[in-house]
Amino acid sequence: MxxxxxxxxxxxxxxxxxxxxxxxxxxxxxxxxxxxxxxxSAATSQKPKQVIEATSDYYSRYNANVHRAIYELGEESTREYEGAREKVADFIHAKAASEIAFTKSTTESINVIAYGYGLKGKIQKGDEILGTVMEHHSNHVPWHFVKDHKGAVLKYVDVADDGTLKMEQYDDLLTRHTKIVTVTLCSNVLGTINPVKEIAKRAHEVGALCVVDAAQAAPHMPVDVQSLDADFLAFSGHKMLGPTGIGVLYGKAELLEETEPLLGGGEMIREVHLGWAKWNDVPYKFEGGTPNIAGAIGLGVAVDYLTKLGxxxxxxxxxxxxxxxxxxxxxxxxxxxxxxxxxxxxxxxxxxxxxxxxxxxxxxxxxxxxxxxxxxxxxxxxxxxxxxxxxxxxxxxxxxxxxxxxxxxxxxxxxxxxxxx
Amino acid sequence: MADLRELYQDTILDHSKKPRNFREIPGATAKAVGHNPLCGDRVTVYLRLDAGNIADIAFIGQGCAISKASASLMTDAVKGKSKSEATRLFERFRKMVTGRPGDPIDASLGKLAVLSGVCEFPVRVKCASLPWHTLEAALEAKQETVSLE
The missing domain is CATH 3.90.1150.10 (Aspartate Aminotransferase, domain 1)
Structure with a gap:
């Protein structure tokens, strides 16, 4: 050199x-x-000892299931797990911790939106879902399901040679038939940071929702869901110093209410009878099964680490x-x-x-x-x-x-x- | 740098830059397409079979140096051989690239031995094997694309 x-x-x-x-x-x-x-690190980040120790600490000191154990260990694990939810909510400036559901990955989060809001919910035959050519497969394939099962029409905004979205084409493709606009905040290939605030604003003008893939953005830059006015936003823990197997689904409170859960089972129910059940409140209805408790706690510590750096x-x-x-x-x-x-x-x-x-x-x-x-x-x-x-x-x-x-x-x-x- | 040179020997670089039998065979009696979605490698192997013997073999496609060199060396190695000889050669080749560093190399592999360094890079075994799997598919007259994942 x-x-x-x-x-x-x-x-x-x-x-x-x-x-x-x-x-x-x-x-x-x-x-x-x-x-x-x-x-x-765009594939997965390395982990600081603080995160590694926090997950190990959970297993060695207070391992217990959350939201059900009637003893001290369970209270501690629930407190730490819910504390992590609070930290994540603050990290992306959500209005409330109840707007944060833990999933296993960005992929699962987007699938919950596509299935619970799209396929089982609001999307009807002929409705248009507008994506972009630069999306990760995890923001393509879940929408294919909605197309295949509901007859939704998928359209895509192209990428210019310089790696930016063709915003004038976005305007042309955005119509009153558009119900969902789904876009990555940051491309995992080109590094492009998309003007999501503007994209969401224009989507809202035609009555469409804006779904944001923040898998590459949340670890690397300030993300403010209220400033972006994102309706849903998804990211993963493992790309931002956290453990693998923990992801985040953010949704505006009223939209999470309208979204059906993807996983049925324990934790996500209020009451169960033979043949029918009532679901738990948001966000718990999205967390069927014992969650990744150590993962969530580790992610909380990763958020602490990043927040301390700024x-x-x-x-x-x-x-x-x-x-x-x-x-x-x-x-x-x-x-x-x-x-x-x-x-x-x-x-x-x-x-x-x-x-x-x-x-x-x-x-x-x-x-x-x-x-x-x-x-x-x-x-x-x-x-x-x-x-x-x-x-x-x-x-x-x-x-x-x-x-x-x-x-x-x-x-x-x-x-x-x-x-x- | 020792292990880098083991993977990228001069013969390999030569075959990847100037692949032999790199063409289509018009009116081929068999052909198959191989695809490695992980790296985007794609190879088409053409055969002209004559009474159970590989009278001519050629390939086209795009891929990394290892897969291209492997395809090129393979076409040289199996041309003129019977179907069963080619299959047995693939078996020995597979043994070599999935073996341990330092294992004795079967002398009958001839020039193919230059790819023995691949065994030190397990993620590259698929690159070296793709042309052979594609040849196998062509010999069995399978129509579908061979996909290595």
Whole structure:
């Protein structure tokens, strides 16, 4: 690495990255005898010891089912579980904790909306559901069900070459037949941050609801459901320092009331008789079965961790790392990056291709260097088809990544180019 | 860098950049399509069978260096062989790429041995095997797309 390049780095990062790195036990390990450079947080983030300890603490000190045990342990577990709900509600500025239901994932959350509000609820034959070409499969497939079972019509807003949504096309597709607009706040491939506040406003003008996939946004930038005026919003714990298997469904109170549950069983009922049952209140009616208690508690602690750093600082840090990365990428010959060039319009997700090297080979060669990136279609096949790409490589950044990690990535890419020269 | 070179040997890079038998066979007696949805690899294998022997074999498609080189080496290896010889070769090939590093390599694999390094990268085994699974499907005259997930 040329000394000139090193000196070009900003003197001070916005987050104390070395202190943050010290909180993540996994970052101390090596991969194939190399320092672990983890650049796949868009797939799943690493976990700080605070989160790991909180889940372990639950199992070792107060493991008991929630909302039913009539003893101290159960009171503690219920208090912590409900406390996590409060933290999540504050984190996304919901009006009340009752607007937060715990699910297992973003995918489950969107399925609850598509099934409970769409398929079993309000959507009739001929109603239109408007998505976008850049959605993750989890915001495509649940709506296919609504089309198949209810005869809903699915329409999609296209993506321009610069990776942004074609907003004028959105206006054309939005009609009085549109009942639901469903859009990602941040693309997991292009990094594009969509103007969801404006999208929701226009949807509301024709009487449609706005469903927001915040899986890539909630971990990386401030999200305010009231400011966005999102009707439903979904995200996952594991991409924001939390455990796997815990997700969040936010819905406006009156809409959650109108949404039917996806899972029937324990926990979600008020009373059960032979042949019929009355459901529990919102949000419990969406939490059939024993919930992921440790996961929810761990997510609560992850929210604490991020809140302490400050989501504005998290976002600013990632903008700085992404800016640095994009400048470095720009100087590489034979390498193409996708998505908006302006870091104000994008998150720390950089998809790229290298001339003459398949993304799978890129990932394998970087793996030998201890660098973890994603390669493939990123569960966004319609978007890949739009750009006529079979696959891309993708590096994604988080709070524990610094400019050294970017340098390691760039050096790794040069190594790939040497192999395939 | 030792293990990187094991995966990307010169022969592999050569076959991936200049794949042999990289063409369609007009009027092929059998063909099959293989697809690895994880990485988007797609390969079509064409066969011209003559009295149970592989008189000609070719492929087209897109994919990573490993899958392309594997397809190229495979076409060279099975051309002129009988169906059952090709199937047995696949069995030995599969054993090699799913084996342990340092296992003795069956001498009858010949040039295919350059892909032995794949066994150190289990996620790449599917890349190396895709052309062979596709050949197997073509030999069995299966019509559907072979999908490795």
């Amino acid at each position: 040329a000394r000139k390049d090193r000196m070009a780095k900003p003197a001070k990062m916005l987050l104390n990255v070395p202190a943050i790195q010290a909180d993540f036990p996994i970052l101390k390990r090596t991969v194939r005898d190399k320092r672990l450079v983890y650049l796949d 989501m504005d600082a998290v976002r600013a840090h990632e903008m700085e790392v992404t800016q640095y990365a994009l400048e470095k990428f720009d100087r590489l010959k034979g390498v193409t990056t996708y998505g908006p060039k302006d870091v104000k319009r994008r998150a720390g997700v950089v998809s790229f291709t290298i001339e003459g090297a398949h993304p799978h080979d890129i990932a394998s060669i970087l793996d030998v260097e201890g660098i973890c990136i994603r390669s493939g279609h990123h569960c966004a096949q319609p978007l890949m088809e739009r750009f006529d790409l079979p696959a891309t490589a993708r590096a994604s950044f988080y709070i524990y990544n610094d400019l050294d990690d970017v340098d390691a990535l760039i050096a790794g890419i040069k190594r790939v180019q040497e192999v395939f020269a």
